[in-house]
Each structure stands twice: as C-alpha cells, then as structure tokens.
Amino acid sequence: MTQSLIYPDPDSLLRLTLRKGQARALMARSTRMAQQAADIHRASDAAAAAMGRLLPACAMLGGLVKEEKGRLTVTVTGDGAGGRMTCGVSGNRLKISVENPQAELPPTPEGRQDVAGFVGRSGRLVVVKDFNAGEPFTSVINLVSGELGEDFAHYFTISEQTPSLVALGCLNEAGTVLSSGGILIQAMPQCQERTLRALELRIPFFANISREIYDRSLKELALDWFSDLEPDVLAEEPLALRCDCSRERMRKALGALGREELEKMLRTGEDARLTCHFCRTERAFGPEELRALLSGEATDGAD
Numbered sequence: 001m002t003q004s005l006i007y008p009d010p011d012s013l014l015r016l017t018l019r020k021g022q023a024r025a026l027m028a029r030s031t032r033m034a035q036q037a038a039d040i041h042r043a044s045d046a047a048a049a050a051m052g053r054l055l056p057a058c059a060m061l062g063g064l065v066k067e068e069k070g071r072l073t074v075t076v077t078g079d080g081a082g083g084r085m086t087c088g089v090s091g092n093r094l095k096i097s098v099e100n101p102q103a104e105l106p107p108t109p110e111g112r113q114d115v116a117g118f119v120g121r122s123g124r125l126v127v128v129k130d131f132n133a134g135e136p137f138t139s140v141i142n143l144v145s146g147e148l149g150e151d152f153a154h155y156f157t158i159s160e161q162t163p164s165l166v167a168l169g170c171l172n173e174a175g176t177v178l179s180s181g182g183i184l185i186q187a188m189p190q191c192q193e194r195t196l197r198a199l200e201l202r203i204p205f206f207a208n209i210s211r212e213i214y215d216r217s218l219k220e221l222a223l224d225w226f227s228d229l230e231p232d233v234l235a236e237e238p239l240a241l242r243c244d245c246s247r248e249r250m251r252k253a254l255g256a257l258g259r260e261e262l263e264k265m266l267r268t269g270e271d272a273r274l275t276c277h278f279c280r281t282e283r284a285f286g287p288e289e290l291r292a293l294l295s296g297e298a299t300d301g302a303d
C-alpha cells in the first residue's frame with residue numbers, strides 16, 4: 001500500500017452556486033479513492049488515471065441525484081485496452097471495477113497517462129439511475145474522445161439537456177496517485193449571457209485540474225476561480241470508496257446460477273469461490289451451503 005499522500009485533505013464533494021444561482025458547480029477531490037482503487041485492482045498507471053477521472057465524474061453525477069436517494073451505476077464500454085469500467089454511487093459511497101486493470105500503455109507525447117487509449121475512443125457511456133421506485137432511468141451516449149471529461153460534458157448536454165462544463169484529472173505515476181478530482185459547472189435556465197461568457201473564460205484554469213487540486217483545498221480553489229462570480233459555497237461532504245457487497249448478497253447471486261450450475265460445483269467437492277469485482281473480496285461457500293441453496297432456500301431470494 002502506498003502512503004505517500006502529500007495533501008492532507010480527505011476526499012470530498014463541494015457544492016456551490018454562482019451569481020445567485022445562475023450557475024451551479026460541483027467540485028470533487030478523489031485522490032484517496034483513486035489510490036485505494038489502484039491498490040485494490042493492482043492497477044497499471046493508465047488504469048489508475050482512468051479510474052482517477054471516472055471516480056470524480058461519478059461522485060459529481062451522484063451529487064446531483066442525491067437528494068432523491070438515488071443509486072447510480074455508470075458503465076463505460078470503450079474499445080480501449082482497459083475494457084469495460086463500472087462505477088457505482090450510493091450516497092457518498094463509491095465503488096469501481098475495471099475489466100483489464102493491469103493493461104498498461106505508454107504515456108502520451110505530452111507526458112500524460114493515455115486515458116483515451118485505455119478507455120477507447122469509441123464506445124458507450126451508460127448511466128442508470130435507480131430511485132427505488134419504478135423502472136430505473138437509463139441514458140446512453142456515444143463516447144466523444146474517451147478522455148472522459150468531454151464524454152461526461154456530452155452526457156450532461158445531451159441527456160440532461162443542461163449546458164455543462166466538465167474537467168477531470170488525475171496525476172499519478174509508478175503506482176502513486178498524487179491527485180485526482182474534477183469540476184462540473186452547469187448553467188441554469190436563468191443564466192445570463194455575460195455569466196456564460198465569464199464561465200467560458202475560466203476553462204483554461206480547469207485544463208490542469210489535477211495539478212490545481214494537488215496542494216489546495218476545494219474551497220480555496222472555488223473562491224479563487226470564481227472570485228468575481230459571487231461564489232456561494234453550500235456544502236462540503238465527505239466521499240469514500242466503500243463496496244456494499246455482502247456474503248448474503250453473494251449467496252443469492254450463487255443461488256441465481258441455477259440448479260445445474262450448483263450441482264456441477266457440488267460434484268467438484270470443493271468450496272465455490274466468488275470474488276467481488278469491485279472490492280476483490282473473495283468469499284467461499286462450502287458444500288453444505290451449496291446443498292442448502294439447491295434445496296430451495298434461495299428461491300425466495302429475489303432481491
């Protein structure tokens with residue numbers, strides 16, 4: 001485990017409004033989560049960089065639906081070396097998985113991690129919002145560049161019909177995440193033209209967001225970047241990487257495999273072992289448990 005976190009602030013999500021609500025902004029620091037995810041998945045630097053951008057994007061997306069007690073699942077399926085990436089958000093807890101976390105790519109000519117190469121330049125971004133009431137709400141967009149920032153900006157503009165500016169960044173090397181985070185700015189319907197123009201002028205500040213976040217607090221950055229836009233910080237909430245899997249949930253998943261599969265497992269005489277894709281926790285289920293599942297105890301396990 002790497003313990004070389006230089007900036008002491010914990011991961012968090014900052015909410016603010018600008019010019020009395022003409023625009024709203026969310027900022028996320030996700031350095032610790034990105035380091036934990038890199039450690040859990042034994043990730044290559046390219047994978048860590050991709051996770052270090054996807055995590056803050058999903059945290060901010062989750063921050064928008066939070067008041068509705070929603071659960072969010074974001075899947076990025078591109079044609080890059082990393083394969084499918086999935087991130088789940090529930091409240092302020094996130095979990096993330098990557099299909100090929102060890103796939104490594106050389107840095108780009110500019111010396112950055114090759115996130116687009118890892119994610120893929122074509123593919124899909126799927127967002128599923130589940131509010132525990134009725135059918136989940138699903139939206140799908142095509143990837144724009146695979147850099148993730150542009151892809152999420154496209155998602156907000158198309159699916160949520162809100163002009164949005166998104167910047168995501170991760171600074172990492174040799175297994176160590178120095179900083180990870182992002183910003184999302186949305187123009188509200190009453191946003192005036194001059195506010196929009198003022199916001200567009202800020203774009204160059206965000207180009208290197210991982211370096212900006214590296215040694216400054218989110219609040220300090222927000223007040224600095226938006227000093228002439230009447231920034232009003234509403235709240236700062238903690239963020240954490242925490243999986244919600246459990247032995248019980250895994251047992252149900254095992255039961256859902258069906259009789260044939262369970263009988264096959266029993267015949268091997270060995271424990272059935274399942275690994276969670278998100279936290280890599282492995283759980284073993286012995287023959288007795290498999291027999292109990294077969295005898296129908298799991299049939300009422302529809303969850």
Ligand SMILES: [Zn+2]
Pocket residue numbers: 243244245246276277278279280281
């Ligand atoms: Zn798990």
